[in-house]
Amino acid sequence: MTFACSVSHTPGITAWADAPPAELRERFFSAYGELRGQLEASEPEAILIVSSEHFANFFLDCMPAFTLGVADSYFGPVEPWLKVEPGVSPGEAELAGRLLSACYAAGFELNYANELKLDHGTMVPLSLLDPDRTIPVVPLIINCMTYPLPHLSRCYQLGRVIGEALEADPRRVAVVAAGGLSHAPGERLHGQIDTEFDALFLQRLQDGDAQALQSYSDEELEKRGLGTHEIRTWVTVAGMGAGRNARVLFYEPVVAWATGCGVMCYE
């Protein structure tokens, strides 16, 4: 693992990028830019992106908890309004296959997908971190939408398993967690951002407090909006980076995007 970071992926970031006040959006995009610089400098051969999706691939007819993309390529974004040019990202099927085997050996029977569309959950961060789409992508999609959701302890443990697999793998891999922080898209709570909750979550990441990170109940998260369940992706990458220091580059409640937006890197 050459590089790891965790970012918000709220669609406003690309779809209505100019909406927040100038000073705030400059700091936000500057933080994302810093991540891009570090990611590129780490010379990754692939990006493992851990995110949620939003009914782009999966529906209630058959809802997986964890899905690993094992394809040679991925089309996205599916949202025509996202203001991200639609196109194809290369995959890294062999790396994905090795990660999948390592997960199964450790007792994580992930779903796997030879076809996966990328929605804003992956495309917002990828369009900012690798706009030319040259770095092969391995998507790990976590159900953060429809109950029951995988427990945070399972997410963290999956992160540990994948982290170990990456350490042993010949490929140089950058890891990106995407989603969160507190937000309630399309709900009554829409627009409300719990800055205290977000600050405490970020503090726990910086403290490396694995127990506390895994301790949130569904009720606690739901209270801040269903979108807050997406912290699962951050917790998964925390498991991968266990032992590394987390540094927050940016956090603000971005009212224009109705999301508590965080940008964090691991060093």
Add this chain to the structure above:
Amino acid sequence: MSIYQVQKLIQSVNRDAKSRERFFENRDGFVKEFGLTDEEGAAISQLNIHALYEMGVHPLLLRPFTIIHGVSEPDYLNAIREGDD
């Protein structure tokens, strides 16, 4: 009552261009294909946002469905918050 069938209808309109076309051509006909109750069918045909939200349609399905109908964000939020303090 089948919230699954209601959501299945919404997902098909949200995601599939052909279904979307058929839905707007003949709402009642399209609704019949999903075996909804009269109450569910009416909520869909009349776009009763409040009723659909209360029924338990997932916000990530409901909001895109209303966007397809040209409902603005303030109007959507007002509709789902109807009756709140």
